[in-house]
Amino acid sequence: MVTAGGWLFLPDPEATELAGERLASELRPGDLLLLEGPLGAGKTTLIRGLVRGLGGDPGEVCSPTFILRETYAVAGPGGIRRLHHLDLYRLRGKKQSPWHELGLDELLDDPAAVTAVEWPDDLPPAGLAPRVLHLRLRWQGEGRELEAQWETVPCPSFSA
Template sequence: MKARIPAILEPDSIDVVSHGPSHTVRIGQQIGAALTAGDLVLLFGTFGVGKTHLTKGIASAFGIPEADVTSPTFVLVNNYTADKTHGRTRIHHIDLYRLEGNAKDFDSIGLEELWDDSAICVIEWAERVADSLPSEYLEIRIDHLAETKRMMRLKPHGERYKQLIQRLRGK
């Protein structure tokens, strides 16, 4: 009999399993519905794990069509504006994969100006510039479980994001 490895549960975190790309979009919609201007969401995961699909869901919660949300790998930033019903909230979708991972690269493109109280900022490959990022954010780690199945761990960093996790739990 194989020994079991005990899971380390973090009381403030939420673990969610996605069963495919459309499910990942629906999870993103639920997360997006809990976000407000000024929120910073950092996405971690390997190629093809679903970071952009999750962002499609987040954006669609603000009335932005899924088809309009694409990976900004080559342009670094895609900007979206919510529909009138959602207060024209701006969403900045950033992909840092192409950065070398040093603060000089990050500072030279001025991305720190994008996370402010007037927009939601979603960053893919945030680990490339971790030392340059704010200390408060929502961390979402996505891991492959099977061909289309993913595990997502939502972990808050800071009081604002602990409250966001509570909203997602419906408390």
């Protein structure tokens, strides 16, 4: 169910994972996903669903907070073969740009991959990839809400 303002209510982690699975059909190689939300809001759970929707093993997905970056093998539409998953939480507020440390430029140049970044606060506001999907999660009662938006255009999967 889409709530007022284009937010999708997710009552539990299973619904969050299913939302990620549904979003996978919207993706193309080269896409950049920026995941925002408080700690524990379900960002990694959403990635688990994306991996499942792209034909990968969701059991391999874990939060890369301490290792900063993981890559999952997938078999998605349009030739997507990898999902790069970065978690920049520990790099927030550093003076040096974190995307250079992690090789984000090289990941975004991967012609067979989608890149998902948790805690993208310190990334430049635009120009990283031709297609950028903003995924915002927030707490709502016992569940969560998700907003998915392509740069300035609402994501078709969640249109009312």
